[in-house]
Amino acid sequence: MTLEFSLPASLEARVPPEARGLGRDGVRLLVSSPGGVSHHRFTDLPTLLRPGDVLVVNTSATVPAAVPVPDSDLVVHFSTERPDGTWLVELRAAAAKAPFREGVAGERYPLAGGGSVTLRRPFSAGRLWESEVDTRGRGAPAYLAVFGSPIRYSYVGARWPISCYQTVFGVTPGSAEMPSAGRPFTERLVTRLVARGVQFAPVLLHTGVASPEAHERPYPERFAVPRTSRDLVARARRDGRRVIAVGTTAVRAIETDADEGWTDVIITPERGVRHVDGLLTGFHEPRASHLDMLAAIAGHDLLHETYREALAAGYLWHEFGDVNLLLP
Structure with a gap:
């Protein structure tokens, strides 16, 4: 779909809400339904859901997937490990200002701790590369835990610890970038939802590296859906209860x-x-491919109304920003 708008820099969330004097669950929540849009705080969520609603949540935890190339202005983003043991990686300028598009097949880049990445073939328009990675026998997760840092883009000026990029649901490390819709949840809020009669269906999907400039379509990512979660979702839909993905x-x-x-x-x-x-x-950038998914769920008209209202009311974008609840 086409949803054209200009995103003012003032609406880019540059720091976590905790650094703005809020709790994780204190961000704003714009609720969109066929009846219109309404404004809330995320702490209102239990009152907005019904007993029997099912929330599908991603249990992937974020890994520190950015590793600098010594003596250069480059950083390697570890995106996705492939079935054959190779990796999809992205080269970017330091502070993630822009993709580095001058990579050449066969080129080897040294990494901290004696590791390296060797580009083999382009995967997507010069941005992602199929690559061989040498982590000096540590295994990629252990290597990244020592030498990596969270991926951050230019709108986030300061470095924040990996804990700022985790959700309360994340138990299995593997996402290059935070599954950020789950970030506002806290243990207290989850307890309130359970007491309300809301059910949770955990799934797993390890996110790769996003394409904030080119808005590429998602590429294959690792996932797992427990049979219990699939059955819970099927029962809810059979019973006429709502299933809401986080x-x-x-x-x-x-x-x-x-x-x-x-x-x-x-x-x-x-x-x-x-x-x-x-x-x-969360709120997505102009022309982002995710907007197609939102339109599939909410419809074009409601989505346009939602984004007009979000811009007019000053909601914040990106992983540290506000959130949007699309209801049937």
């Missing part, structure tokens, strides 16, 4: 008709959704 990653996982592996599902209005009714998500 984040676009959760949609992609639960909409894949398999239990685990690599999903290449792309949600568009033409495809539609089969297992979810609503979505809790």
Whole structure:
């Protein structure tokens, strides 16, 4: 879909809400439904959901996936480990100002701790590369834990610890970037939701490196959906109860008709959704491919109304920003 708008720099969340004097669950929440839009705080969520609603949540934890190239202005973003043991990686200028598009197949880049990455072949328009990675026998997760830092883009000027990029649901490390729709949840809020009668269906999808400049379509990512979660979602839909995904990653996982592996599902209005009714998500950049998924769930008209209102009311974008609840 085409959703054209200009995003003022003032609406880019540059620091976590905790640094703005808020709790994680103190961010703003714009609720969109066929009846219109309304303004809330995320702490209102239990009052906005119904007993029996099911929230599909991503249990992937974020890894510190950015590793500098010594004596250069480059950083390597570890995106996705492939079934054959190679990696998709992205080279960017320091502070993630822009993709580095001058890589050459066969070129080797040294990394901290004696590691290295060797580019083998382009994967996507000169941005992502299929690469061989040498982590000096540590294994990639252990290597990144020592030498990596969280991926950050130019709108986030300061460095923040990896804890700022985790969600309360994240238990299995593997995401290059935070499944950020789950960030506002706290243990206290989850307890309130459970007491309200809201149910949780955990799924797993390890997110790769986003494409904030080119807005590329999602590429295959690792996922797993427990049978208990799939059954819970199926029962809810059979009973007429609402299934609401927390984040676009959760949609992609639960909409894949398999239990685990690599999903290449792309949600568009033409495809539609089969297992979810609503979505809790952040606000997406102009022309972002995720907007197709939002349109598939909410419809074009409501989505346009949502973004007009979010811009007019000063909601904040990006992983440290505010959130949007799309309800049927």
